[in-house]
Amino acid sequence: MQKIFDEVNSLDKRCYEEFFLNEDILMEHAASSICSYIEDIFEENKSVLIVCGSGNNGADGLALARLLYKKFDVSLYLASAPKSPMAKLQYKRVKTLNIKEVDEPFEADILVDCLFGTGLNKPLDEKYLTLIDTLNSYNSFNIACDIPSGINHFGQISSSTFEADVTITMGALKTSLFSDFSKDYVGEIIVSNLGVQREIYETQTNKFLLDESDMKLPFRNKKNSHKGSYGHLNVVAGCKKGAGIIAAKAAFGFGAGLVSVVCHENLDLPYHIMQTHFISENCTAIAIGMGLGKYETDEIRKILNKKVAKIVDADLFYDDLICEVLDQEIVLTPHPKEFVSLLKLCEIADISVQELQNNRFLYVEKFCKKYPNVVLLLKGANVIIAQNEKIYVNSFGSAVLSKGGSGDVLSGLIGSLLAQGYKPLEAAISASLAHAMGARNYKKNNYSLIPSDLVEEIRKL
Numbered sequence: 001m002q003k004i005f006d007e008v009n010s011l012d013k014r015c016y017e018e019f020f021l022n023e024d025i026l027m028e029h030a031a032s033s034i035c036s037y038i039e040d041i042f043e044e045n046k047s048v049l050i051v052c053g054s055g056n057n058g059a060d061g062l063a064l065a066r067l068l069y070k071k072f073d074v075s076l077y078l079a080s081a082p083k084s085p086m087a088k089l090q091y092k093r094v095k096t097l098n099i100k101e102v103d104e105p106f107e108a109d110i111l112v113d114c115l116f117g118t119g120l121n122k123p124l125d126e127k128y129l130t131l132i133d134t135l136n137s138y139n140s141f142n143i144a145c146d147i148p149s150g151i152n153h154f155g156q157i158s159s160s161t162f163e164a165d166v167t168i169t170m171g172a173l174k175t176s177l178f179s180d181f182s183k184d185y186v187g188e189i190i191v192s193n194l195g196v197q198r199e200i201y202e203t204q205t206n207k208f209l210l211d212e213s214d215m216k217l218p219f220r221n222k223k224n225s226h227k228g229s230y231g232h233l234n235v236v237a238g239c240k241k242g243a244g245i246i247a248a249k250a251a252f253g254f255g256a257g258l259v260s261v262v263c264h265e266n267l268d269l270p271y272h273i274m275q276t277h278f279i280s281e282n283c284t285a286i287a288i289g290m291g292l293g294k295y296e297t298d299e300i301r302k303i304l305n306k307k308v309a310k311i312v313d314a315d316l317f318y319d320d321l322i323c324e325v326l327d328q329e330i331v332l333t334p335h336p337k338e339f340v341s342l343l344k345l346c347e348i349a350d351i352s353v354q355e356l357q358n359n360r361f362l363y364v365e366k367f368c369k370k371y372p373n374v375v376l377l378l379k380g381a382n383v384i385i386a387q388n389e390k391i392y393v394n395s396f397g398s399a400v401l402s403k404g405g406s407g408d409v410l411s412g413l414i415g416s417l418l419a420q421g422y423k424p425l426e427a428a429i430s431a432s433l434a435h436a437m438g439a440r441n442y443k444k445n446n447y448s449l450i451p452s453d454l455v456e457e458i459r460k461l
């Protein structure tokens with residue numbers, strides 16, 4: 001996994017103070033990392049338009065122009081006059097060369113956005129919104145320097161935000177790149193070194209971006225085993241029985257030795273999945289909430305108080321019954337609307353879904369501070385998984401998953417790993433990654449996936 005930071009100013013400052021590097025050295029590394037990327041990917045003499053703002057993001061662009069000059073057909077468009085001391089210095093350097101400055105932007109082969117980086121401090125006015133719209137209308141290959149212009153510190157976007165194919169971000173990953181909104185704008189994210197290797201530049205953090213290697217699949221190492229060695233998951237089915245059945249199928253395909261659906265009505269289940277009317281004696285984990293609908297509160301309370309691992313989803317986030325069990329190390333998997341309800345039931349915040357989406361990390365942190373035992377998985381384009389002070393981001397998912405039933409598959413996967421003895425946090429992380437990787441491997445198109453396709457892909461991981 002990779003570290004993510006809310007801010008990097010303090011990391012830059014540390015470079016000056018501890019390693020005796022200065023702004024100029026850091027900026028030269030920033031610019032040369034973009035230069036190397038362009039040199040690696042594109043042939044010489046391609047046209048490059050670098051659009052610069054007045055601060056140090058613009059200064060990075062000016063330094064880049066100097067580095068690319070002569071090897072590429074470089075043009076500079078200065079959206080505003082250089083203002084920061086480094087921007088003025090870089091401009092002075094540029095002026096010694098004969099680099100083209102244009103009065104209007106145009107469609108070049110490569111477009112580098114150096115308008116605003118971490119210094120975006122107010123809403124964009126009409127001039128910049130129009131400029132960004134114009135830049136987005138081109139068919140250039142779009143590179144964002146540090147952060148696509150229009151994304152602010154909290155990962156909130158402007159009505160016009162630069163749509164990057166690749167974002168080359170300076171020094172370390174920033175939290176703002178991983179809001180759900182940012183996902184449509186950042187493209188591929190590459191981290192540039194700023195004069196020392198990343199592991200030296202980076203300090204302590206509580207946020208981490210998950211890598212594929214963080215996915216621990218439930219491979220079986222013991223030869224002398226039987227079905228009981230891999231746990232027994234009970235999936236509690238309710239009114240919408242399909243949800244429980246989808247979860248049960250996903251769980252069985254993900255390694256649980258036994259899977260039973262708990263339901264009072266008789267169900268038509270695949271032969272390998274069992275039905276029971278009550279929680280099984282030898283149950284090692286419970287998945288509950290998906291499609292639950294109307295239910296007998298006392299019965300659900302009893303189930304929630306069983307001393308086995310649990311994943312709780314969906315309808316239970318609208319019932320204050322959930323608040324009774326938040327001292328347990330249970331996994332909760334709300335989508336944003338469910339999390340808003342949960343926050344209200346827990347008296348943490350009474351907010352809209354929009355407000356949550358604007359500040360996903362903030363509300364996850366508030367929730368986990370109050371309930372440090374719970375493993376919270378907040379669904380979204382970038383899934384956030386958190387327990388106590390640690391926060392993990394799974395950015396592998398895609399719109400392929402935006403379907404009814406995708407969440408039920410996830411509940412089944414988590415339940416399966418819990419049944420097999422994974423710790424709740426490990427189960428949530430590995431299941432979430434498998435969920436996203438399964439979707440990634442579905443190659444037909446990005447709209448037709450159904451839950452059984454997803455389960456099939458996950459079974460092939």
Ligand SMILES: NC(=O)C1=CN([C@@H]2O[C@H](COP(=O)(O)OP(=O)(O)OC[C@H]3O[C@@H](n4cnc5c(N)ncnc54)[C@H](OP(=O)(O)O)[C@@H]3O)[C@@H](O)[C@H]2O)[C@@H](O)CC1
Pocket residue numbers: 012022023026027030053054055056057058060083084115116117118119120121122123124125128145146147170194
């Ligand atoms: N620190 C370092 O050593 C390193 C820094 N690096 C680079 O510096 C970047 C940060 O630079 P930064 O702090 O100068 O901010 P930046 O993003 O250029 O924006 C500030 C300028 O924009 C203006 N402005 C803001 N909002 C606006 C708006 N809505 N509408 C209009 N104008 C607006 C604002 O104007 P002002 O508020 O002063 O009026 C100011 O002039 C960082 O992202 C990275 O790329 C790297 O080289 C690595 C080393």
Ligand SMILES: Nc1ncnc2c1ncn2[C@@H]1O[C@H](COP(=O)(O)OP(=O)(O)O)[C@@H](O)[C@H]1O
Pocket residue numbers: 314335379380381382383396397398399400401402403404405406407408409410
């Ligand atoms: N655009 C997207 N990018 C990444 N993951 C997504 C996207 N849309 C949906 N998902 C994932 O799909 C799942 C949807 O779950 P949910 O909304 O609870 O569906 P349901 O309850 O119908 O099964 C979540 O895990 C969510 O993170």
Ligand SMILES: [K+]
Pocket residue numbers: 057113114115116117144145146147148149
């Ligand atoms: K930028």
